[in-house]
Amino acid sequence: RKEVEQDPGPFNVPEGATVAFNCTYSNSASQSFFWYRQDCRKEPKLLMSVYSSGNEDGRFTAQLNRASQYISLLIRDSKLSDSATYLCVVNGPGAGSYQLTFGKGTKLSVIP
Amino acid sequence: DADVTQTPRNRITKTGKRIMLECSQTKGHDRMYWYRQDPGLGLRLIYYSFDVKDINKGEISDGYSVSRQAQAKFSLSLESAIPNQTALYFCATSDSREPDTQYFGPGTRLTVL
Numbered sequence: 534r535k536e537v538e539q540d541p542g543p544f545n546v547p548e549g550a551t552v553a554f555n556c557t558y559s560n561s562a563s564q565s566f567f568w569y570r571q572d573c574r575k576e577p578k579l580l581m582s583v584y585s586s587g588n589e590d591g592r593f594t595a596q597l598n599r600a601s602q603y604i605s606l607l608i609r610d611s612k613l614s615d616s617a618t619y620l621c622v623v624n625g626p627g628a629g630s631y632q633l634t635f636g637k638g639t640k641l642s643v644i645p
Numbered sequence: 646d647a648d649v650t651q652t653p654r655n656r657i658t659k660t661g662k663r664i665m666l667e668c669s670q671t672k673g674h675d676r677m678y679w680y681r682q683d684p685g686l687g688l689r690l691i692y693y694s695f696d697v698k699d700i701n702k703g704e705i706s707d708g709y710s711v712s713r714q715a716q717a718k719f720s721l722s723l724e725s726a727i728p729n730q731t732a733l734y735f736c737a738t739s740d741s742r743e744p745d746t747q748y749f750g751p752g753t754r755l756t757v758l
Contacts, residue, residue, distance in 0.1 A: 575751070575752070577688070577735070638687060
């Protein structure tokens, strides 16, 4: 059972590049969506929530397509400090559940 | 000071030993969680608690037990450790007013020989 699927990467991009990550989820009852960032051997940290209308935080833009059960994260003008693993997270498995289901993550390496 | 702390940060033990991992938080959150992370498998929920004395099984609770005697503390026990419990363990917290936003501790790296 693969509830949250992500391309594991790695994505190797030069500084200044734009990179996009995609994620699909299987639970149509999910109501909350997030992107977390995890540095090597560190704890996951919330990067941003994802809203139906799409949302932006500086160089980061998140989009949600409920019909396709698809979430995306766009990073513009990549910095070396953006190198990390990005986790797609949705609530569920149960309807109305406050449990979170984590994708396995997409690894990004930004190269000088 | 960190809001969510875990002890120990690293532990090496032998098969059959009883191990306890501790988690403490100063965020005042009512909800606490234990996850394990394995390479290539992502984070998986072991147990969670919505309040003191409230205990709920997660996806992979077999071989583990937990205790929530105080709001700020949530401990995870391995009664008889086995090598496939070697993993990185994370504690997390959330507030019932914003339940899906979870804050993670720094993790405990456990090795069972």
